[in-house]
Amino acid sequence: MPNASTKPKHGRRTRRRHRDDPARNELVSSSLESAQQCLFNQDYGTAFVHYLLALNLAPVFKDFAKDSFRFTLSKWAEELDSVGRIQDLFNCYEQALELFPDDEVILNSMGEHLFRMGFRDEAAGHFHKALKLRPDYPEARENFYRVANWLVERWHFLMLNDHRRNQKYQQAIERAVQSGCSTVLDIGTGTGILGMCAKKAGASEVYACELSKTMYELACEVVSANGLGGSINILHMKSLEMEVPRDIPKRVSLVVTETVDAGLFGEGIMESLIHAWHNLLLPRQSSEPSATGRVIPAGATVFGMAIKCPEIRRHHGMFCALVCLQTDHTKNYCVLECAEMALLNNKEYHNGFQYASHWNKAYVAVDDRCLQELEGLSSRPVQQMWLPVTQEGELDALAVWFQLHLDEDNSLSTKPHEDTCWEQAIYPVHTTKGFALKPGDTLLVEVSCRDAYLRLCSVAVLRGGQEIRLDKPLALMNPGPSQNPEAELCSALACLQTDHTKDYCVLECAEMALLNNKEYHNSFQCAVTKLISRLKLNNTRQEAADSSELFYVLDVSEGFSLLSLIAASQGHVKAYSSVEKNKQQEVLKRLARSNNIPEESLEFWLNGTEDEQGVLQRPSTEKLWSAIILDCVETCGLVRQKLMEKASLAREDIPERIVVYGMLVESDMLLLESAVQGQEPTLGFNIAPFINQFTVPVHVFLDFSTLECKHLSESVELFVLDLMDTNANYTTRQVKVTTPGTLTNTPFSDCYSLWYHIYLDQDICVSTLSQNSHWKQAAVVLQEPLQVSAGDWLCLTVNLHKSTISMSAQPDGEPRPMG
Helix, strand or coil: CCCCCCHHHHHHHHHHHHHCCHHHHHHHHHHHHHHHHHHHCCCHHHHHHHHHHHHHHCHHHHHHHHHHHHHHHHHHHHHHHHCCCHHHHHHHHHHHHHHCCCCHHHHHHHHHHHHHCCCHHHHHHHHHHHHHHCCCCHHHHHHHHHHHHHHCCCHHHHHHHCHHHHHHHHHHHHHHHHCCCCEEEEECCCCCHHHHHHHHHCCCEEEEECCCHHHHHHHHHHHHHCCCCCCEEEECCCHHHCCCCCCCCCCECEEEECCCCCCCCCCCHHHHHHHHHHHCECCCCCCCHHHCCEEECCEEEEEEEEEECHHHHHHHCCCCCCCCCCCCCCCCCCEEECCCCEEECCCCCCCCCEECECCEEEEEEEECCCHHHHHHHHHCCCEEEEEEECCCEECCEEEEEEEEECCCCCEEECCCCCCCCCCEEEEECCCCCCCEECCCCEEEEEEECHHHCCEEEEEEEEECCEEEECCCCHHHHCCCCCCCHHHHHHHHHHCCCCCCCCCEEECCHHHHHHHCCHHHHHHHHHHHHHHHHHHHHHHHCCCCCCCCCCEEEEECCCCCCCHHHHHHCCCCEEEEECCCCHHHHHHHHHHHHHCCCCHHHEEEHHHHCCCHHHHHCCCCCCCCECEEECCCECCCCCECCCHHHHHCCECCEECCEEEEEECCEECHHHHHHHCCCCCCCECCECCHHHHHHHCCCEEEEECCCCCCCEECECCEEEEEEECCCHHHCCCEEEEEECCCEEEEEEECCECCCECEEEECCCCCEEECCCCCCCCCEEEEEEEEEEEECCCCEEEEEEEEECCEEEEEEEEECCCCCCC
């Protein structure tokens, strides 16, 4: 046997092996040369293959070729993405990571593609790993902030900061364990806090399960750091998949869980408890406590009421005409529906929020301790609930809250105005527009738990002894004069019924609000009309211009967008939409037909990316697009990623620039959503340092017209993002404090004077904080709050990195000119 431990001999054998394989060396050398030549010729796919071959054969060249390999991979991935070869794209990244498993740039790039494709958990893992490898990597840090809300949702912080909720659960668990429940299963453990409470109370065996990989790993860290790593067995799986004795050795005597959402059943608690009673929990008995199965929470009572609120109405029903599109006929229309349930935050909807009826206890009174009742709940026939109407107005939604009975003595309420981490659930009423409730009416609501989810539906109003059905079209209830075609189309869009003989399109509430944003439609219509007129005029001035030449307009807005339809309505325009979802495309197609827009004037170019001919119909690579149009601000309140890169594709852009305004505020609510607050352990457990790793500085989907905060300054122009000239931007601004307080946040918008001003051209501007805007706002939370006094000056440093804005604040001296 050769003596491999002898270094001189090992070295000689290595050198001999290279000399004995000249063909291999020649192949590596030629592959590297070919890769560089292909890179020069912008043949990125072939260059990538050559690099793969050379570096797999000769890993010694990896450091030498790393930068070129990264660039090649990036450009090849862009080409694959542009033609829809998504599986090939991910295959290339997997091959690249086999070569460079610890390369932060490749990890971050793959995470970006995963995130755009909707694979948020996987994307977050790549961003997190890239940050661990290089903590100062700005791209990975910004991407991680964007996805962290899906990794660890913000309600985890609110729950851990809800001291009353924590104490009530701890008291109920202590009481159950001390009465004889010595074996415990924590379903959906999150940070592991309830399982640790059970162990601290004296339980002999504690098990926990968590489906989220991120939360599972976090719970393991927390439990271990609190000295309970060997005492609590945490499983990375759904409780529905657990079996005895495969996963736990025997049935437990107590199940604890908080898998409830604002609508009580939305996280699947009913299904989980039914499975637990059948497979994981001791049967319920009246004799020995230690041999009797128990559940915390023990039950719940659900309450409901009718409400009216214009804010809910415009997010869940089509009620205004699409002013940019004049309809000529109505045979082609698309009925729109919104999600069946949403969250109701009284703070968010207090503008115009009014109760339309008394609170009424729904028929849903759940006893989690009774298997038969849980199983019967989902199969129980639809029940009827009558709500007395107390105020006049349009019916917009049914609001729901519940009382969670942890045991006989401890309960939690999610009632409006209650100091709780929970919000209320709303069930938007999809009924005929224009029907108003009156005091003295009685609203008939149907309630069921079909598919183990709470479902509410308003079906009729009892008025003067007559039952008026709300689930029928207005024309059937009150026949009258025929409407004009535009009104009929709007009526069809607004009439959100449950007649499944028609083709329905389910839109997100923000998309519905976009359809209702009249100011938005008017502004873009005017700007696009002016742009196309200017392009036509320029063509007529060119003697050799072809009068039949089309203008190619590309809408690069991500998600649902009407801008391509607005452009296509101009005539002489070939508009390309980036809308990908089939149902959203169907909405645009039907609106186009209703407005006599030729089918060939609107193209969903991502549909044809697998077809080479479809790709070739777009402008050639040597020719810029006539115009790029885009909705440059995400609904959540952030500037869209890669905004500047998209804007550089065209001769003309809409919008031209974005002006960002800001205000200094103090907000306890944002702090509670940001991190676990205070220095004291949570119920005696050290949790904050671990979950606060997922604190993000940017909060999104905020409504500054209702956010609980104290304004500390006047508004100030923070940033100008000129899409035509990046040199016009500046990075520092001074802000004068007008009210003493503690500076915690620097919002991008505020209720009176702060928002994005999006200049579509020199004269037309759209605000993201107009009364009927579909946009929300964002806020940057400072890492360390600053105590400020009236008259102080702060210097805000504003940075733009790949279309992501970040800010920091520090005390400043005297005011000075800013530029």
